[in-house]
Amino acid sequence: MLNTPALPDHYTFTFLITSSAHQKSFFYGESVHGMLIRNGSVLNLYVANSLMNMYAVFGRADHAYKVFDEMPVRDVFSWTSLLSSYAKNGKMWRAGEVFSEMPVRNDVSWAVMISGFVSCGMYTEALRYFHEMLRELTPNEAVLVCALSACAHLGSLDQGKWIHGYIDNNRIPETSNITTALIDMYAKCGRIDCAYNLFDNVPRRDVQNFTSMISGLSIHGLGEDAIHVFQQMLAEKLKPNGITILGVLNGCSHSGLVQQGSSIFYNMESLWGVVPKIEHYGCYIDMLGRAGYFAKAFGVLKSMPVSPDLVVWRALLSACRIHRNATFAERIVNHLEQLDPHTCAGTDVLLAKLYASLGKWENVALLRKIMGKKNNQLDIGCSWIEINGVVHEFRVSDTLHPQIVEVKEKLREILERVRLFGYAADATHVSFDISEEDKEHAVAWHSEKLAIAFGLMNTPPGASILIVKNLRTCEDCHTVLKAISKIFDREIIVRDRSRFHTFSEGKCSCKDYW
Ligand SMILES: [Zn+2]
Ligand SMILES: [Zn+2]
Known part of the structure; x- marks a missing residue:
């Protein structure tokens, strides 16, 4: 030309x-x-x-x-x-x-900012920009979905409800994307009842709506309901995608529904054309391990067409922790030792913990030395709690929150009462714990403990408290939260990376199985 x-x-x-x-x-x-x-x-x-x-x-x-x-x-x-x-x-x-x-600025420029903050994990900033935008413009669908997703991540129910009200009051059409985001927001903010109500009233539900509902039920440990909704979806002639199947497998895993889970896992490709990916294998191995089928889990792991990542190993080791199966843990250690450390980054941390649990202290010392030289950048523990529509963020050993001195004082007082109640950190649990929080040296200052202290300071007696945590809750925090629910007579709901825990009267809804 x-x-x-x-x-x-x-x-x-x-x-x-x-x-x-x-x-x-x-x-x-x-x-x-x-x-x-x-x-x-x-x-x-x-x-x-x-x-x-x-x-x-x-x-x-x-x-x-x-x-x-x-x-x-x-x-x-x-x-x-x-x-x-x-x-x-x-x-x-x-x-x-x-x-x-x-x-x-136009609606696209606002959308770019708000979605940018959400994908960087800066959820509070995203919501701040969202509210600022409302003063100038009516948000489009993409912006509303982003804002709802920020609320879901933060567990900010008040703000999420406010946005729902805004959508209704301004007669903004509840498109499939908005409905999906609303279901997700209610589920992740601890209100699975509201999520289900909304879902139940959608006139023509699509795959996204179903997927969001199934995943929500699963993280609440409602495996049977997740399967029920999944079957409803199949009855409506909708084809599940990879995320839908992951959601339902997760539900089976948390509720010990091994038979149903296995049948879904082994038929997903032939029935719905979804090729299992590493996350499906991870979920299935987790399910088998939790139920105590170690040999079968290890067999699936070894026969995986893709090489297992840290998440898969962690699932299996977590099962060893739950069932206190040291023999099997040792087999995993032997297997991990033969792996190329580059293909399985972070296994040295797991190995160290396993050695500790098996009492092989020389090996632990050696590994810690090697690990000290490497920069093992792990996620920093972070918890959020919403009080009167304002989300407060706490990091491990926090020094940033304006009321941190009072919060730490309150936490000391709480932990003292918990100790009097008979709680003592169990050394074997701690060394065998494979939580992700190796950076959180002092378990006493774990972010969810700071958030619960803040919650007890700022809510009326008897009110339930919702905390969202970015990582998996460790055993120590889990024990302490159970004790707090009993001593202070509070319902405490914690959403960690893995699922929801509802602590009440000294017990947790996960039945110590997470
Ligand atoms: Zn902890
Ligand atoms: Zn729990």
Whole structure:
């Protein structure tokens, strides 16, 4: 085309740029960019905007900024493309700066900010921007879904309910995506009853609605109900996807429904065309291990077409912990030792804990030495609690919360009462514990303990308390929370990475099986 007298115009260039973005060809895109610089078309607003959009798709914020910087005129699309290239790279502080400098913002620019915060795990920021947006504009579907997902992550029921009310009051159509997000929000905020009510009243339910409902029931440990809804879904001639099946397998796992779970796992490919992925294997192995079928679990693990990751090993080791099966744990240790450490990062932490549980202290010392040299970056424990619509965040050994001194004082007082009640940290449990919180040296300052102290300080006697935790709750916290529910006569609901725990009268709904 370039050799013919008919010269390409700006529309042609825009088309070329868009097609390189679609084809995900960075090299092709860059060469088109070079050609545009040479013929001067890069100065055209539409051409430059599509270039920026292309770099945003590639996540190349540096390139996008260069185009932006050299533009003689910019419009809201240019600004938004720059914003989205920063957000895609997780550079939210930079996106925030650009956002505050923007002369005009539209619903897309707000959506980019809010979804950017959600994907970076900055949920409180996402909600702050959401409420600010409401002063200027009506949110679109994508923004509402993001805001609801932020509430779900934080366990922020008050804010989630408020958004639900906002949707109703403004007659915003409850699309499938919004309904799915609402079901997820209620389930993750501890209100499985509200989630079910909503789900039950949807006139034409689709796969997403069902999947959200099934996953919600599963994390609440309601395996039988999850299977029931799953069967309802099949009866309505809907085909489950990988996430639906993962949800129902999870439910079976937490409720010990091995037979039903096995039948779903072994038939998922032939009946619904879903090839089992590593997470399905992990869930199935977890299910077998929890029920005490160690040999079978190990057999599935060894025959997996994909190599097992840390999550799968952890599931099996967790089962050893529950059943106190040291012999089997030793077999796993032998197997892990033969693995290439690079293919199974983090196994050294598990190994150290297993050695400790087996009393092989020389091996523990050796491993700790090796581990000390490596930078084992694990997640930092973090818990959230909502009081009067405000979400408070606590990190392990927190020093940031404005009331931390009072909170720690209160926690000391609580732990003293718990001790008088007869609680003592069980050393074997601690050494055998394979929680993810190796960074949380002092179990006393685990984030959920700080959050519960804060909750007891700020809620009336008898009120139930909801806490959301980013990692799996450790044994020590689990024991302490059970004791607190009895001593202070409170219902405490904790959602950890694995499931919901409802502590009441000294017992937990998971029956110490998580
Ligand atoms: Zn803990
Ligand atoms: Zn529990």
